Amino acid sequence: MRVVLGPMEGVLDHLMREILTDINDYDLCVTEFVRVVDQLLPEHVFYRLCPELKQGSKTKSGVPVHIQLLGQDPHWMAENAVRAAELGAKGVDINFGCPAKLVNKSKGGAALLQHPDLVHQVVRACRNALPSHVPLSAKIRLGWDNPNDCFEIVDAIQSAGANELTVHARTKTGGYKASEIKWSYINEIRQRFDIPLIANGEIWNYQDGQACIETTGVDSLMVCRGAFNIPNLGNVVKYNQTAMPWQGVIKLLLLYSQYEMKGDKGLYYPNRVKQWFSYLRQAYPQANELFREIRTFNKAAPIVERIKEYQSAEPAA
Structure with missing residues (x-):
């Protein structure tokens, strides 16, 4: 099983990554998003959000860190993906899942789920621009308001050449409601597509992780909010470790x-x-x-x- 420490805007900074990867056996971390609009961002923006770039794009405990980009312009997303790689990023992740109103209002994050063609263009531009050895991943929700839209979205991402995909098993309008989680859709995606998947959403303990694996058929899990509820959640999910006192x-x-x-x-x-x-x-x-x-x-x-x-x-x- 792989367990990934997911990004949380405004909460999961590099200091928190250092603390949480030191006490958990995480396999990967993803940064808060770098907001891309219409320019190539200066190096200091990347170093501010990901100072691990100066130590081989790994936390002090050796966990690889991928840089996440959020934006909707294929050209500028590609330019900034290349800059991240040039600075030593172990991988680049594209955010198509953020449900924040401010982000969506400016056509970023989950707003792009309504435009699979543009999702494809962004991923294709980044994949074509990045060196082949740098993995490119994306993170999505099941759709804006209709979970059945996920299949067209996943097709857009896989056909554009992404190497891996994290699926948060709710729609944008589903927010973070537990009742809106739909893990079964990840299982359908797995059966229809070849792209490697990471399952995300409502994993709060070991039992949730096992239930998610059983339902989805995916043994790579991402934890986000739960990692702040229980600081050693990575090891709770991975090894059934007791929650930290x-x-x-x-x-x-x-x-x-x-x-x-x-x-x-x-x-x-x-x-x-x-x-x-x-x-x-x-x-x-x-x-x-x-x-x-x-x-x-x-x-x-x-x-x-x-x-x-x-x-x-x-x-x-």
Whole structure:
């Protein structure tokens, strides 16, 4: 089984990738998206989102990192894909799945699912421009509002020459509702097409992973939101490891704060750590109390101080 740590815009930065790949046996990571509009982006944009480029496009624990691009212009997507490869990216991924209204309004992400011909053109342009040894993948949802559209979309991507495809088994309008998950469509895609698949959506524990594999026939899984609910979810899904105890999570929160303070994102730390708490609260009831205390702080220092105080007061696990 392969388990991929998927991208989450505004949450899964390189510091989080470093922490999560250090404690999980992930096979691959994908970055937050690089937004491509109408120009070749400067190198610093790629290095900011993927500083791992400076260490062989791998996390410190050795997990390969692929750069994700989001855009709708075939020419500029191809130009930026080549730049990513020239900077050493282990692979390039194209985002056709982001459901965010702001992104879709500017015809990016899942909005392109309504235009399979354009999806084909974007993938074809990137594949033709990239060196053959650099894998090109894409991430889609089943469609905008009709899951049956997935077959035309997958055909567009496979015929354009993509090497792999991640399928989030909901439509754009299905959002993140658990009731909207349709893993069976991934099984149909697998039976109809040859492109290697990664299954994504509603994988929160070992049982979910096994159920997804059984339903889809696909043994490569991507986890996203769940990786923030339970920090060791990669190993939970892969090896049926017990979920990390709350004391271990507190240590990770403090480790993350140390990374943020030393890095270039100290100003963003309050928002990022609060976002992480919003996920942790789903799996750890203890997170609610601490979150209530820190959520009014808008500077890093008092947040870190409160977490340290909390750690000292907590009984050892």
